[in-house]
Amino acid sequence: MKLNHIIKYTAILALPIMSIMSCVSSGDNPGIEYAPNMYISQAYEPYSQDRKFATNPHGMTMREPVNGTIARGQLNYVYPFPNSGDGYAASAEFTGDVESTEENIQEGERLYNIYCWHCHGKKGKNDGPIFKEKKMPAPSWPNYQSDYIKELPVGKAYHTITYGKGLMGSHAFMLDPEERWKVIHYVKTLANNVSSSASTDTTSTADMTATDTLNSNSVN
Ligand code: HEC
Numbered sequence: 001m002k003l004n005h006i007i008k009y010t011a012i013l014a015l016p017i018m019s020i021m022s023c024v025s026s027g028d029n030p031g032i033e034y035a036p037n038m039y040i041s042q043a044y045e046p047y048s049q050d051r052k053f054a055t056n057p058h059g060m061t062m063r064e065p066v067n068g069t070i071a072r073g074q075l076n077y078v079y080p081f082p083n084s085g086d087g088y089a090a091s092a093e094f095t096g097d098v099e100s101t102e103e104n105i106q107e108g109e110r111l112y113n114i115y116c117w118h119c120h121g122k123k124g125k126n127d128g129p130i131f132k133e134k135k136m137p138a139p140s141w142p143n144y145q146s147d148y149i150k151e152l153p154v155g156k157a158y159h160t161i162t163y164g165k166g167l168m169g170s171h172a173f174m175l176d177p178e179e180r181w182k183v184i185h186y187v188k189t190l191a192n193n194v195s196s197s198a199s200t201d202t203t204s205t206a207d208m209t210a211t212d213t214l215n216s217n218s219v220n
Contacts, residue, residue, distance in 0.1 A: 044061040045061065046061060046062040047060055047061065047062050047064075048060070048061050049061070076096070076097075076176075076177040076178060077176075077177055079094075079158075079162060079177075080094075081094065081159060083163040087159065087163075088156065088159050088160075088165070091153075091155040091156050091158065091159035092153040092155050092156050093153075093155055094153075094154075094155030094158060094159070095154060095155060096154075096158065096177065096178075096180075096181040098178050098181035098182060098185070100185040100188070100189075104181075104182045104185055105182070105185050105186050105189050107179075107182045108179075108181075108182035108183045108184070108185050108186030108187075108189075109186045109189075111175060111179055111182060111183050111186075112183050112186050112187070115171060115174050115175065115183070116128075116171075116183065116187075118130050119131055119136070119138075119168070120144065121143075123144075123190060124143055124144025124145065124149070124187065124190035124191065125142075125143045125144070125145075126138045126139065126141075126142060126143050126144075127143075136167055137167065139166075144187060144190045144191040145190070145191055145193060149187065149191045150191045150192060154181075154184050154188070157184045157187060158180055158181070158184060161175065161180045161183065161184070162180065
């Protein structure tokens with residue numbers, strides 16, 4: 001009977017202590033894991049370390065690219081100007097090799113209507129919901145049709161999309177370099193009020209007459 005008591009109380013005391021201790025993770029011990037296969041990948045994680053990979057430095061599962069090399073197909077990611085005032089000034093000279101064709105402008109419009117319109121507005125009037133509802137102050141220039149955007153060197157627009165400028169964040173992770181140029185061609189189309197076949201709304205200035213609107217399809 002006495003022995004039974006000791007076993008009983010030891011078990012009652014030991015259980016919570018053991019369960020608390022076994023849950024605690026420290027150092028290399030991850031503690032208790034429920035069904036770890038559900039969240040620990042069976043495949044090797046890139047750049048993780050595994051002593052088995054004796055040939056790779058530090059047992060890395062994947063090697064980092066050799067310094068100064070460019071992965072195949074990613075040459076157009078090379079952009080020489082740093083994210084600084086001087087870099088922005090120098091970017092004025094930068095031009096891409098993506099031409100301003102009808103097809104590229106249309107693709108630029110599609111991308112613009114995903115990534116840009118909510119601030120700059122569908123037609124570049126800076127009347128997207130974010131600016132309109134004053135969630136963020138709009139740029140100092142009123143719209144894309146202002147001289148500032150008309151005259152903005154395309155390289156500077158590329159720099160801004162790549163790194164961001166002021167309150168506009170970088171869009172580099174959303175748009176690859178080719179897509180950035182396509183969007184810029186579309187921005188310039190809006191700025192110069194040249195209508196692409198996909199966009200039929202050409203009313204850029206409030207005082208335009210109906211005839212002006214019709215004519216604006218050709219030149220402007
Ligand atoms: C969150 C709102 C927001 C979004 C989204 C946004 N912009 Fe902007 N954009 C701004 C603001 C604010 C400025 C003014 C930045 C400054 O000069 O301080 C600006 C500036 C610009 C300029 C002038 C750049 C320069 O060098 O002065 C261009 C061109 C432009 N945006 C195009 C785009 C394009 C194209 C997209 C989509 C890929 C885009 N923006 C998405 C807020 C936005």
